[in-house]
Amino acid sequence: MMSYLFLVPAFGFFLLFVAYPMVKGVYISFFDYSLRDFSFIGLDNYISLIKDDNFRKSMGNTLLLVLITVPIVIIFSLFISMNIYKKKEFARSFFRGVFYLPAVSSVVSITVVWGWIYHPNYGILNYLTSFLGMEPISWLGDTRTALLAIIVVLITTSVGQPIILYVASIGNIPTSYIEAAEIDRATPWQIFRKILWPMLMPTNLYIIVITTINTFQCFALIQLLTSGGPVYSTSTVMYGVYEQAFMLGHFGYASAMGVILAIVIGIISIIQFKYFGSDVEY
Numbered sequence: 001m002m003s004y005l006f007l008v009p010a011f012g013f014f015l016l017f018v019a020y021p022m023v024k025g026v027y028i029s030f031f032d033y034s035l036r037d038f039s040f041i042g043l044d045n046y047i048s049l050i051k052d053d054n055f056r057k058s059m060g061n062t063l064l065l066v067l068i069t070v071p072i073v074i075i076f077s078l079f080i081s082m083n084i085y086k087k088k089e090f091a092r093s094f095f096r097g098v099f100y101l102p103a104v105s106s107v108v109s110i111t112v113v114w115g116w117i118y119h120p121n122y123g124i125l126n127y128l129t130s131f132l133g134m135e136p137i138s139w140l141g142d143t144r145t146a147l148l149a150i151i152v153v154l155i156t157t158s159v160g161q162p163i164i165l166y167v168a169s170i171g172n173i174p175t176s177y178i179e180a181a182e183i184d185r186a187t188p189w190q191i192f193r194k195i196l197w198p199m200l201m202p203t204n205l206y207i208i209v210i211t212t213i214n215t216f217q218c219f220a221l222i223q224l225l226t227s228g229g230p231v232y233s234t235s236t237v238m239y240g241v242y243e244q245a246f247m248l249g250h251f252g253y254a255s256a257m258g259v260i261l262a263i264v265i266g267i268i269s270i271i272q273f274k275y276f277g278s279d280v281e282y
Contacts, residue, residue, distance in 0.1 A: 022262075025255045033252035045256035055257065058228075058235040061147060062261075065236065066215045066268075068151055073158045073211050074204070080159070081166035082192075096164055103160030111224040114153045115140075118225075140226050143233040150234050153221055158214065162207045169203040170196065205276045209269055216265050237261045 032041045049055050084095045102110060117125050118139040126136045139149045173196065181191045197204075219238040222228060228235035228243065235243075237257055245254035 025258055028252050029255035029259050031252045033250075033255070035249045041252070045253050046260070048253065049256055049260065054232050054235070055237075055240060057232050058237050058240045059260075059264075061232075061234060062216060062218075062236045062238075064147065065151060065154065065218060066212055069154050069158065069215050070208065070211050072155055073162060074208060076155070077159045077162035077166055077207070078200075081163050081170055082196075085167045085170045092167065096167060099163045100160035102157045107157075107220040108224065110153070110157060111221055114149075115225060118149055141230055143230050146226055146230060146234045150218075150221055150225065153225070154215065154218060157221075158211060162211065165203050165207060166200070169200055173199050201276065205273070208276060209272050212268060212272065213265055216261065 029045055030040060030042060032039050032044070080095070080099065084092050087095070117123050120126060120136050120138040120141065123139070125139065126134075129137070137145060139145050177195050177199075178191055181195060186194070217238050218236055219242065222234055222236055222239045223242065226234040228239050238261070241254045241257045241261070244250045244257065
């Protein structure tokens with residue numbers, strides 16, 4: 001009985017700040033909820049979302065962010081981890097710290113730095129490309145480059161935790177397996193595909209699911225760097241929720257957007273668990 005009492009603070013926090021807002025959000029999505037009105041409208045918010053070109057574009061941008069960012073984060077993190085886990089403790093700790101630093105730094109600080117890098121007039125990126133004879137580019141102001149610029153920033157801030165986890169997981173794999181494979185003249189690719197990759201599946205599953213969810217919830221970078229522009233080319237569903245609720249005062253409409261986003265994340269997470277979780281051995 002006493003053990004359950006220790007769970008009360010955490011469970012109460014969960015109910016108050018997680019469960020209740022979720023239920024309230026679903027409830028509000030069926031209302032025309034604004035600063036002037038609160039009336040039941042059924043599924044009208046969801047029907048309007050389906051017809052909303054800006055929402056469809058935001059959802060497309062969000063899915064594109066996930067499809068590009070998640071694979072690159074996984075591949076890059078695994079590549080770096082494979083190259084540093086055998087190094088001496090000091091070098092291994094140094095590289096882990098360098099890559100993990102953006103993950104523990106303030107999002108505002110990071111976006112300010114990247115804002116200066118991308119600045120069209122005196123940004124360092126245009127300075128470097130000028131040596132190639134390229135004209136200055138408005139990286140965040142051009143519909144052709146704005147989303148790509150956001151993806152680069154998102155990747156650099158997302159690889160820290162996966163690298164830490166991969167290095168730890170690779171270090172826990174018995175070296176006898178790898179040595180036996182080397183004696184049997186297995187190639188490095190065969191060792192990775194037949195030994196390392198299967199034994200990393202629990203870590204892969206966690207990193208893939210968490211990175212996907214975090215990418216779907218990308219907001220701060222968008223809000224601070226582009227505010228969804230230009231012409232909604234970098235707008236995401238999370239930014240759309242913020243825009244509709246806190247800039248336009250359409251809380252019911254914003255709640256409906258949040259519900260749809262939660263459903264999409266849930267479906268994709270279930271697929272990931274089904275596909276990657278089937279090979280996990282606990």
